[in-house]
Amino acid sequence: MIHDCLLTGRSVMKDLTKNKILDVAENHFSKNGYYKTPLDEIVKKSNVSKGGIYFHFPSKENLFLSVMDRLAEKLLSKIQKGNSSIDNPNERLISSLKNLLNILSSQKKLSKLLITQTNNIKSFEKKRSEIFQKFSDVIEKNINESIKINEYPQVNANLLSTIWIGTINEIVFNWIFSNGKPPRDYFEELKFILITLPTTNSREYKNE
Amino acid sequence: MIHDCLLTGRSVMKDLTKNKILDVAENHFSKNGYYKTPLDEIVKKSNVSKGGIYFHFPSKENLFLSVMDRLAEKLLSKIQKGNSSIDNPNERLISSLKNLLNILSSQKKLSKLLITQTNNIKSFEKKRSEIFQKFSDVIEKNINESIKINEYPQVNANLLSTIWIGTINEIVFNWIFSNGKPPRDYFEELKFILITLPTTNSREYKNE
Amino acid sequence: MIHDCLLTGRSVMKDLTKNKILDVAENHFSKNGYYKTPLDEIVKKSNVSKGGIYFHFPSKENLFLSVMDRLAEKLLSKIQKGNSSIDNPNERLISSLKNLLNILSSQKKLSKLLITQTNNIKSFEKKRSEIFQKFSDVIEKNINESIKINEYPQVNANLLSTIWIGTINEIVFNWIFSNGKPPRDYFEELKFILITLPTTNSREYKNE
Amino acid sequence: MIHDCLLTGRSVMKDLTKNKILDVAENHFSKNGYYKTPLDEIVKKSNVSKGGIYFHFPSKENLFLSVMDRLAEKLLSKIQKGNSSIDNPNERLISSLKNLLNILSSQKKLSKLLITQTNNIKSFEKKRSEIFQKFSDVIEKNINESIKINEYPQVNANLLSTIWIGTINEIVFNWIFSNGKPPRDYFEELKFILITLPTTNSREYKNE
DNA sequence: AATGAATGAGACTTCATTCAT
DNA sequence: GATGAATGAAGTCTCATTCAT
Numbered sequence: 074m075i076h077d078c079l080l081t082g083r084s085v086m087k088d089l090t091k092n093k094i095l096d097v098a099e100n101h102f103s104k105n106g107y108y109k110t111p112l113d114e115i116v117k118k119s120n121v122s123k124g125g126i127y128f129h130f131p132s133k134e135n136l137f138l139s140v141m142d143r144l145a146e147k148l149l150s151k152i153q154k155g156n157s158s159i160d161n162p163n164e165r166l167i168s169s170l171k172n173l174l175n176i177l178s179s180q181k182k183l184s185k186l187l188i189t190q191t192n193n194i195k196s197f198e199k200k201r202s203e204i205f206q207k208f209s210d211v212i213e214k215n216i217n218e219s220i221k222i223n224e225y226p227q228v229n230a231n232l233l234s235t236i237w238i239g240t241i242n243e244i245v246f247n248w249i250f251s252n253g254k255p256p257r258d259y260f261e262e263l264k265f266i267l268i269t270l271p272t273t274n275s276r277e278y279k280n281e
Numbered sequence: 282m283i284h285d286c287l288l289t290g291r292s293v294m295k296d297l298t299k300n301k302i303l304d305v306a307e308n309h310f311s312k313n314g315y316y317k318t319p320l321d322e323i324v325k326k327s328n329v330s331k332g333g334i335y336f337h338f339p340s341k342e343n344l345f346l347s348v349m350d351r352l353a354e355k356l357l358s359k360i361q362k363g364n365s366s367i368d369n370p371n372e373r374l375i376s377s378l379k380n381l382l383n384i385l386s387s388q389k390k391l392s393k394l395l396i397t398q399t400n401n402i403k404s405f406e407k408k409r410s411e412i413f414q415k416f417s418d419v420i421e422k423n424i425n426e427s428i429k430i431n432e433y434p435q436v437n438a439n440l441l442s443t444i445w446i447g448t449i450n451e452i453v454f455n456w457i458f459s460n461g462k463p464p465r466d467y468f469e470e471l472k473f474i475l476i477t478l479p480t481t482n483s484r485e486y487k488n489e
Numbered sequence: 490m491i492h493d494c495l496l497t498g499r500s501v502m503k504d505l506t507k508n509k510i511l512d513v514a515e516n517h518f519s520k521n522g523y524y525k526t527p528l529d530e531i532v533k534k535s536n537v538s539k540g541g542i543y544f545h546f547p548s549k550e551n552l553f554l555s556v557m558d559r560l561a562e563k564l565l566s567k568i569q570k571g572n573s574s575i576d577n578p579n580e581r582l583i584s585s586l587k588n589l590l591n592i593l594s595s596q597k598k599l600s601k602l603l604i605t606q607t608n609n610i611k612s613f614e615k616k617r618s619e620i621f622q623k624f625s626d627v628i629e630k631n632i633n634e635s636i637k638i639n640e641y642p643q644v645n646a647n648l649l650s651t652i653w654i655g656t657i658n659e660i661v662f663n664w665i666f667s668n669g670k671p672p673r674d675y676f677e678e679l680k681f682i683l684i685t686l687p688t689t690n691s692r693e694y695k696n697e
Numbered sequence: 698m699i700h701d702c703l704l705t706g707r708s709v710m711k712d713l714t715k716n717k718i719l720d721v722a723e724n725h726f727s728k729n730g731y732y733k734t735p736l737d738e739i740v741k742k743s744n745v746s747k748g749g750i751y752f753h754f755p756s757k758e759n760l761f762l763s764v765m766d767r768l769a770e771k772l773l774s775k776i777q778k779g780n781s782s783i784d785n786p787n788e789r790l791i792s793s794l795k796n797l798l799n800i801l802s803s804q805k806k807l808s809k810l811l812i813t814q815t816n817n818i819k820s821f822e823k824k825r826s827e828i829f830q831k832f833s834d835v836i837e838k839n840i841n842e843s844i845k846i847n848e849y850p851q852v853n854a855n856l857l858s859t860i861w862i863g864t865i866n867e868i869v870f871n872w873i874f875s876n877g878k879p880p881r882d883y884f885e886e887l888k889f890i891l892i893t894l895p896t897t898n899s900r901e902y903k904n905e
Numbered sequence: 906a907a908t909g910a911a912t913g914a915g916a917c918t919t920c921a922t923t924c925a926t
Numbered sequence: 927g928a929t930g931a932a933t934g935a936a937g938t939c940t941c942a943t944t945c946a947t
Contacts, residue, residue: 108316109401111938123940124911133937185401191458192397202458202459240444243444270434331928332923335921335922527940527941532909538907539907605816606817608730609731609809644890648887655868678852909947911945913942914942918937
């Protein structure tokens with residue numbers, strides 16, 4: 074028997090199929106992109122029939138969106154878990170940067186999926202915005218807390234988080250498409266530019 | 282006869298047709314994306330037959346790449362023209378930022394084209410990298426010159442230009458897809474964060 | 490327990506489910522037609538599972554046929570009930586016409602179902618013929634009795650009943666698809682053309 | 698060469714393909730119905746590629762409608778041609794009946810197409826109405842002229858033409874689906890019931 | 906009796922590309 | 927140089943039916 078609990082067995086089974094589909098879809102979408110991944114490919118690799126996929130997802134588009142959602146949740150929870158034990162906001166900011174870079178570095182394909190699949194499909198663009206906004210929110214919150222305790226100069230935290238996200242995005246892009254270094258290799262330098270430099274500066278301000 | 286010189290006349294005619302195709306293609310690709318723009322749409326709007334398009338461009342993919350190329354050239358020359366008369370490297374850096382933001386703000390569709398059309402097509406990704414690299418190079422060069430004359434702290438200019446590009450990219454993205462403000466509205470704040478803050482800081486360093 | 494008699498209880502339950510299915514099926518088939526009514530629709534609206542439907546009906550086709558059968562029976566019994574108390578054959582003929590028109594007028598959807606669902610499916614065509622034949626038989630019988638008592642001229646009663654049926658069919662069609670008047674509005678004029686006119690004429694003949 | 702005129706050659710060629718498609722479609726639709734005729738069947742039998750069909754017709758539905766249109770035109774022109782040389786309205790009425798019955802008798806498949814393909818598709822129902830209305834109009838006009846010259850009693854010509862159409866429709870139906878006699882076999886009896894009987898009667902009226 | 910997840914054949918449609926003219 | 931009718935592979939999606947539970 075696959076499961077030891079008869080009561081929840083059914084929903085476990087259901088989730089088994091659904092997750093198998095999501096796994097295969099995630100893999101193929103991130104490797105080949107939305108348009109270059111025919112449903113038949115997912116059918117073949119998942120051993121779930123076409124009808125089975127459409128039983129769980131109303132359309133290919135919805136399947137893609139579900140993949141994005143699951144992925145974003147996974148990444149977000151990893152980042153937040155990494156931060157949960159850190160008290161100092163500035164340390165937390167540094168930790169967020171490190172985690173984000175590490176996680177993305179370890180999942181090249183998923184990074185690609187997250188970053189490049191917009192395809193002029195409204196729902197994709199909306200989803201991308203949604204997800205990036207969530208990452209941005211985490212960072213903005215940390216920046217604001219750093220500002221509050223005077224670790225960071227008075228800047229527009231929202232814009233700054235946009236800078237962070239855009240920067241990381243671009244680094245991932247270069248890594249994937251221009252043989253750039255993996256994101257994690259930029260940690261020290263990014264820390265210097267994005268945190269040390271302004272922070273030091275803010276101390277200078279205070280010293281005046 | 283429309284033209285008096287048969288020799289150049291022909292190529293002028295050719296260029297006329299070719300540019301008409303490129304104009305219409307640019308418009309549709311940027312509005313609807315690569316996959317959502319059937320060649321038939323370009324045929325209809327350009328009044329050039331399908332065979333005509335295939336005479337000038339070997340494939341739809343090549344047409345798209347040509348649109349990207351032409352566009353990048355246009356934007357780059359605008360930026361460089363704006364900088365040509367400025368002597369001070371730091372001023373030039375500021376001017377670059379301003380120009381970049383202004384130009385992108387005035388061409389929402391083209392911004393979109395430049396930013397979102399990668400589509401997991403190798404050649405597109407390569408082209409996107411190429412173009413962004415050119416923008417990045419301009420900025421990197423200016424940063425390096427600023428560093429040389431001690432206007433800017435000793436940072437990895439290449440990484441910093443990546444930050445610039447990523448930031449602008451993200452701002453454009455938010456503008457297009459999340460009803461964010463147009464890029465130009467961020468000029469002052471970006472100038473403060475990306476230039477004033479590090480620059481001031483570098484002066485502080487020097488003052489110590 | 491819902492019922493106290495296990496023996497009949499079971500079949501009552503069964504009939505309850507079966508009739509619920511038939512009700513929902515009748516409604517959807519008549520509204521949207523055979524091909525535009527997926528079984529899933531009936532599942533959703535009847536709260537009977539797919540397996541449940543297949544327990545009661547071997548196929549969608551059979552379900553449709555059952556709907557037709559039940560419907561025809563309903564209509565026929567209504568017509569015959571209306572005629573049962575009338576002695577004079579000619580009066581009965583008139584009453585049949587009136588009833589038929591009234592019943593169809595009050596059930597637009599069912600009329601549609603009866604009239605348009607042939608769909609090139611052999612079994613459907615056979616069923617439609619069967620049903621129309623039953624209606625035709627009722628009318629033919631009445632005509633023949635009218636002829637027998639010299640109320641009606643000597644015509645081919647079978648053909649005449651076909652004329653009746655075809656006429657009513659066409660009137661219903663126009664009502665449903667061309668915003669024609671409801672069948673009942675034609676009663677007086679139809680009575681004149683189909684009964685009075687020939688009847689009067691037959692009297693003339695006799696009077697000669 | 699297929700055609701002797703180079704100038705019109707192109708449009709002749711175009712029509713050749715289009716008509717080939719229509720011919721094959723007419724044949725299959727009338728034999729098997731709309732839903733039981735996959736486009737692939739038409740592709741196979743017409744030797745025109747799927748794309749070719751979609752070049753000439755925007756959808757399967759539109760193709761079907763075009764078949765209906767062409768067919769209706771063909772039949773109508775045959776009927777009107779048959780009537781063109783007859784002066785007396787009553788004779789023309791009789792001729793219309795005869796022609797209609799004959800034409801339908803000789804084209805069982807097309808009759809079926811015309812009569813049974815409604816399928817709960819709005820556009821089909823509209824087209825069916827349109828076509829039947831045209832037939833009805835021809836008959837109504839003739840009836841009205843017969844009434845004018847006192848050959849026919851004062852009845853609602855519009856309703857009477859509906860009776861005619863419905864009758865013929867029903868006879869065709871019985872012929873196709875219940876092994877009834879072909880329409881033409883009913884000519885004499887229909888003439889008696891639909892024309893002679895009322896006409897004679899109208900004379901009686903006048904004689905009074 | 907009843908459930909509903911899963912199947913898979915088959916439907917319609919799209920569209921980059923070709924080629925005779 | 928240019929046309930546009932024609933191709934055909936490939937795509938997404940539907941839905942009657944099955945079967946383990």
